[in-house]
Amino acid sequence: MSRSHTKKKPWQVIAKEAQDYRDSTIAELSPSAPRVPAKLPKNVLPLPQELLDVSVLTITELPPEELLVSLATGKLTAVAVTDAYLRRAAVAQGLVNCLTELLPSLALSRAKYLDDYFQKHQKPIGPLHGLPISLKEHLGLKGLRCTTGFVSHWDHISKEDAHILQVLSDAGAVFHCRTTVPQLMMHLETDSNLYGVTVNPYNSQLTSGGSSGGEGALIALRGSPLGIGSDVGGSIRNPAANCGIYGFKPTAFRIPTDGWGYMMAGADNVESVLGPLSTSLAGLQLFMKVIIDSQPWLTEPALIPMPWREVEIPKNLKIGVLWHDNVVRPHPPVSRALRLVTERLKTAGIEVVDFPPYLHDEAWAIISSLYYPDGGEYDSDAIQSSGEPWRPLSKWIVKENPCVKKMSVGELTYWLEEREAYRKEYALHWNEYGVDALLCPVGPGVAPRHNTAKYWCYTSQWNLLDYPGVAFPVCKVDEAVDKLEDDFKPMSGHDSDNRKLYDPQEFHGLPVSLQLVGRRFEDEKVLKVLEFVTKKIGLPFENFP
Template sequence: MIEDYKKIAAAKRQQRLDAIPKEWLIEIPDEDNLLSLPETCGVLSEKELEITGKYDAVGLLEKVHAGELSAYEVTLAFCKRAAIAQQATNCLTEIFFDKGLERAKELDAIFAKTGKPVGPLHGLPISVKDSMNIKGIDSSIGMASNSFKPEKESSAIVVMLESLGGIMYVKTNVPQSMMVLDTQNNIFGRVRNPYSKHITSAGSSGGAGAIVAFRGSLIGMATDIGGSIRVPAYANGVTGIKPSSGRMPYHNLKGYWPEGEEYCGVLCVEGPITVSRRDAELIVRSVVQTEPWINDPTCVYSPWPTLPALDRPLRIGVVSSKTYEPVTSIFARFVEKVRAAGHELIDIELINANALCDNASDFYKIDGGEFLVSECERFGEPLTEAVRDAGLYPCTPGTLKDFFKNQYERVEYQRAWLKYWAETAGKTKDGEPIDIVLSPTMPALPRPTEPIGDNANILAYNVLDAPAATFPVETIEDPAAYTFEFPAPTNEIEQKIESQFAVDRGVPYKGFSVGVQIISPRLTEAKLFQAWEILEKVL
């Protein structure tokens, strides 16, 4: 053992703390909900509170591109709010405000000279998940073995976002293994949900979910191989989309598997966690319009289409699964609103649901967790509680024959899903297949921690490689008006979760926004956004 991981963790945490200006350091109040902290801590000016709190990214960019706000003042405001978010939630790994502010000055100089933005994201601060490499910055992904090793090259997605005018200024926290639904690692610790210490921030993009909920960033770039965009977005009451593989550039990201494994099997994809639907669309559309397939072999040739306005009701397949209150009632109310708005709803199944979950799990376990364990052993790191409780690693590794079998089954499940989707034409009024699927995002509200569990509504669409988005449809203003149910504990891990609930289970969810999920066929993100915009009008 070269060095104790605890010493490395202490040094990384000190480095992160030192990156926050002393005048931005605050005392965290002994309160459960910390979302009002930016307004009460005294660090942000009234104008900075407006910049960070009033707009979504699209609205903010309109101000910047009109010359009403400078990139520098916008970036400074979000640096301050991100600093508050970090102290409140532990959502960040790397802080480089100086680099972000310097880039903002450069963009302002270009705008002053040309009168034009450099691209559609000109002047927009963007947080990125720690697995996304930025030249000169660590991508530790919460491991001692990756700490104090600045990356030599930025990930393809970072290069593209910067070319579009985006400003990188922070990286967000991830769990050890990046294969669990609670963000905890030995280097930086656990991410706290800004709504409540009794609600998980989820994972593996828990840092991204927390900072976006806190509005320390309006765009949190994240990844998803088993719900890692959608579950944190859901758990933090915000919006997120998992595109299909090949849609967003994925070259040169840091991970927990041997090099190359990320390019086969169930594919991990990039996407944004955001505060609005149009922000998510802005990011995905803007990246696709750079034609990333020219430079990134992980991208497929699939230009962004210009869709005609839809002059008919949506045809929606509704997947109803086992849920718990208040998710059951909230989902039912949204479905009735959609029906009352004139859209056609038909009941469908998530076919092969259990098999899809098994297929995903078999791919996740293919290396037996050997790479993760070997990285831990280098500095004496233990597996975190979240990894141990998840039960994925360590395990018996699969063989090449197993891998081929998993791959064959995945394609057959995809083929069966396409056939089933086409056959919905036999149930609709005009004889055409459904446009989208609508389902609950999760069966219950987010709990204090979340094991991976058997959540087919999430895992299925990774195996099927279908675009899937989650967005809030109802806010719990008065918990007394709702019933709160959760799965009954069936094992020791579930019993431990039970012990972490608030005494009054409903109280932490006051003000919490509960989401639903929509899905469209592979690589039809533009159609998904179109349907999403229509559904927003229902709200």
């Protein structure tokens, strides 16, 4: 990736350039995308129905697995599908500020090529023929910028497509837009000085999550059927949960990461992974299978040469339930969702057992120490070199985190040994309860107000252990039912802080999601169990757009 300095321009000038460039890519659409109202309601989910043509809505409301059938049979053309998603993505940008750029020229020329291929050969080019896929901005796309949320990286240009994009392109995918990321790429929020704040489509006063919050908001608005995010502490599962869609964090070293712009690439203190967000569970399964079936380890040696396996549901399926982590008790809607799912699992004849937390507070001490072994020096320099201000959650994770300090080789070795010891202890803990998968919260509540998402441990726990996890929608907040208990006794200071964030009136109608976790390298099993459970108990329990 080529780099040059941007010190000469004030950061505000670069930010305006970034936003003007994004707007110019949307303006390339012909005919133009519909204009969104100047004054928007808190909940913008109904607006695409009012702004877009029926032909666009009919296409964009199909889940990816149905889109692919229509594309593979010639019922829909790649150009028609791509054009529909370009338009809906453009509208989504106006509603929630989720794009860094639209890719109309690239996407439509690719779609036309695929249609020509289909016309000539009367078959699809690959398993993802004509499917639009949105890209988190830090994924390298040849000739385009890759800022990873820093103003000082505005002129970092990717020299080649990221490996994962090469695989998806070979399978027939169409890349139609790129989505917002936060400063540092280390927020459960998506806000930067380049593009501003990405808001939640259910309520603009609340966060879409992060760091893949652009993907979460876009897909919730059906501006994409399938997108790529990344996850080092919850950055796929958190926005998926906040926005009421599906998101999967794979085990590390199964999905290729060569060619992304993440600063920690190549370091495995905490393994960061790429993974899918989608409007459907089938979309996640499709993404994983297509990529792993391509045998990406043949050109990216760091990957584990493990094929995608067909798994069967155990005859005596046993699911554990983690009600809380013994540090922070989830808000009432999350606890209710756990109860609902647990009760229906038992009614369906599935064995369910309580799964007690094992030293989850120590897990955070370990992982937060390993996030910044340079003491945050790289990120601090990247911010200071442009003069851009620190965003509130950037300051929190680097400057206000007592575990962040520049480590000696000996200190880093100590924390890596602690990581491995904890992983072994947790494996033995899991063995004691013998569960096939673990049902647990994705976070301590639903989508919170901006700049308040400071408790990562319901997701970062599984990053430390490198366990795969899938977030899925269950129900919605009901202010009449989801009330705080009167006899609250805090488990910790964090628990008291979290309780103060709960606002049943503000949160009413928001998605309530849960997470299903499995052991390392049991990615196929986790997704298969969720598929089985979804059919068995009728998930989700409410309609999601």
